[in-house]
Amino acid sequence: xxxxxxxxxxxxxxxxxxxxxxxxxxxxxxxxxxxxxxxxxxxxxxxxxxxxxxxxxxxxxxxxxxxxxxxxxxxxxxxxxxxxxxxxxxxxxxxxxxxxxxxxxxxxxxxxxxxxxxxxxxxxxx
Amino acid sequence: xxxxxxxxxxxxxxxxxxxxxxxxxxxxxxxxxxxxxxxxxxxxxxxxxxxxxxxxxxxxxxxxxxxxxxxxxxxxxxxxxxxxxxxxxxxxxxxxxxxxxxxxxxxxxxxxxxxxxxxxxxxxxxxxxxxxxxxxxxxxxxxxxxxxxxxxxxxxxxxxxxxxxxxxxxxxxxxxxxxxxxxxxxxxxxxxxxxxxxxxxxxxxxxxxxxxxxxxxxxxxxxxxxxxxxxxxxxxxxxxxxxxxxxxxxxxxxxxxxxxxxxxxx
Numbered sequence: 069x070x071x072x073x074x075x076x077x078x079x080x081x082x083x084x085x086x087x088x089x090x091x092x093x094x095x096x097x098x099x100x101x102x103x104x105x106x107x108x109x110x111x112x113x114x115x116x117x118x119x120x121x122x123x124x125x126x127x128x129x130x131x132x133x134x135x136x137x138x139x140x141x142x143x144x145x146x147x148x149x150x151x152x153x154x155x156x157x158x159x160x161x162x163x164x165x166x167x168x169x170x171x172x173x174x175x176x177x178x179x180x181x182x183x184x185x186x187x188x189x190x191x192x193x194x
Numbered sequence: 195x196x197x198x199x200x201x202x203x204x205x206x207x208x209x210x211x212x213x214x215x216x217x218x219x220x221x222x223x224x225x226x227x228x229x230x231x232x233x234x235x236x237x238x239x240x241x242x243x244x245x246x247x248x249x250x251x252x253x254x255x256x257x258x259x260x261x262x263x264x265x266x267x268x269x270x271x272x273x274x275x276x277x278x279x280x281x282x283x284x285x286x287x288x289x290x291x292x293x294x295x296x297x298x299x300x301x302x303x304x305x306x307x308x309x310x311x312x313x314x315x316x317x318x319x320x321x322x323x324x325x326x327x328x329x330x331x332x333x334x335x336x337x338x339x340x341x342x343x344x345x346x347x348x349x350x351x352x353x354x355x356x357x358x359x360x361x362x363x364x365x366x367x368x369x370x371x372x373x374x375x376x377x378x379x380x381x382x383x384x385x386x387x388x389x390x391x392x393x394x395x396x397x398x399x400x401x402x403x404x405x406x407x408x409x410x411x412x413x414x415x416x417x418x419x420x421x422x423x424x425x426x427x428x429x430x431x432x433x434x435x436x437x438x439x440x441x442x443x444x445x446x447x448x449x450x451x452x453x454x455x456x457x458x459x460x
Contacts (some may be wrong), residue, residue, distance in 0.1 A: 072405045086337035110388075126325075132394065144249075146315070153424060154388055156261060157318060159250040165258055169389040182322050184198050 108134045108167070113189075115158065115180060116140040120189035129193050130170040138163045145187065149178035152191065169193070198438020199336025200343070202319060206312040207344030209417040211310055211341035213374060215352040220279075220367055223360070224286050226294050230302040238309025246314040246321070258331035260391035268311045269378040275304045276375040277440055280368050281447050287364050288451040337338075347414070370418070372440045381438040383429045392395050 093193040111133050114121040118141060127133050139145050145165065147157045159165045171193045181186025210215035237240075245252070253261040256427050279300055297310065320337065323330040358366060369377045386392040402423035406412050419435060 084403075101421070107342060132390075134390075143325050144318045145322070146319075149325060150402070150423065153384055153422065153426075155384075156388065157253075157315065160248050160322075162253075164253055164261070166388050167242055167394060170396070181202060182319050184202075 110142040118183035203340030211348035234305030250348025262389035266382040273375040273378040395426035
């Protein structure tokens with residue numbers, strides 16, 4: 069009896085693991101193909117003298133945006149927003165991008181974490 | 195300026211410091227030498243330096259999603275290591291002698307991975323101020339204060355947990371470590387969403403008016419249980435699945451331990 073109990077979890081575990089793995093990879097594949105097909109609008113944001121330009125970024129509601137961020141300062145900056153759930157370091161004199169949206173109408177503040185006193189802005193979704 | 199540095203460094207230090215104080219308690223419980231701390235911190239700082247220095251080329255990897263994927267990989271590795279560490283604690287409670295060298299390296303690697311990610315951010319932050327000499331000093335002082343506060347909070351946690359009776363300590367530790375690893379998975383999910391590998395969704399709820407993410411409690415809960423004020427559906431799903439997987443693994447390990455015990459008695 070004890071032998072059965074001992075051998076059971078091993079088999080079960082292997083089977084469950086395999087099923088979970090197949091399930092997760094299928095779900096990921098579906099999600100990736102679904103996102104690849106969508107046409108994405110690109111918008112640009114610039115960091116200069118530790119200021120965002122434009123400080124207010126107006127984007128349409130329920131639309132995915134690829135936000136290209138240029139850091140024209142020599143020092144690194146971290147684009148961060150609690151409301152957008154985004155966080156990315158952009159090294160000095162380089163660029164990076166993040167995806168934002170689809171978002172509901174409203175205002176979503178963002179900031180440069182490394183220069184929080186000046187680097188402030190918001191995404192306005194209409 | 196000074197205050198900003200305090201807050202930023204506190205945020206970065208807190209996550210690593212909380213994890214380290216938990217590890218210290220459990221290496222005492224599991225009779226493992228604590229020298230992984232020094233090695234982990236030194237190697238972690240080295241690899242943080244390398245990561246910080248190469249952030250720009252790393253960011254350009256994989257069509258510009260390199261930074262997100264590297265961070266996600268670091269976070270997922272920590273989550274898996276915590277899962278393995280949890281099973282080690284249970285094995286120990288069951289009296290099974292499991293390879294202590296493995297547990298030792300597990301703790302060391304966990305510390306290296308956490309410090310690599312948090313440390314590189316701190317280094318880049320401080321590096322930015324080398325362009326303005328007078329501010330660099332202020333930033334440095336603020337950082338030291340921030341790091342001090344972070345360490346103090348983790349020392350409090352160390353003594354709070356360390357004074358628990360042993361029978362309570364192991365389950366509490368397993369639960370906290372499960373929540374931290376859930377937080378890691380949730381952070382990794384956020385990286386995937388940011389890089390558009392997983393789709394972005396409307397937040398499932400908004401608890402920011404109740405508990406803001408940038409408040410002190412919010413930050414502490416973010417480090418401990420991966421608190422988010424506005425998480426998307428996928429993030430919540432991945433977070434809860436990681437908790438369920440951890441619970442399943444813990445149950446199986448406990449179950450098999452009991453089965454072996456009763457077999458021995460027969």
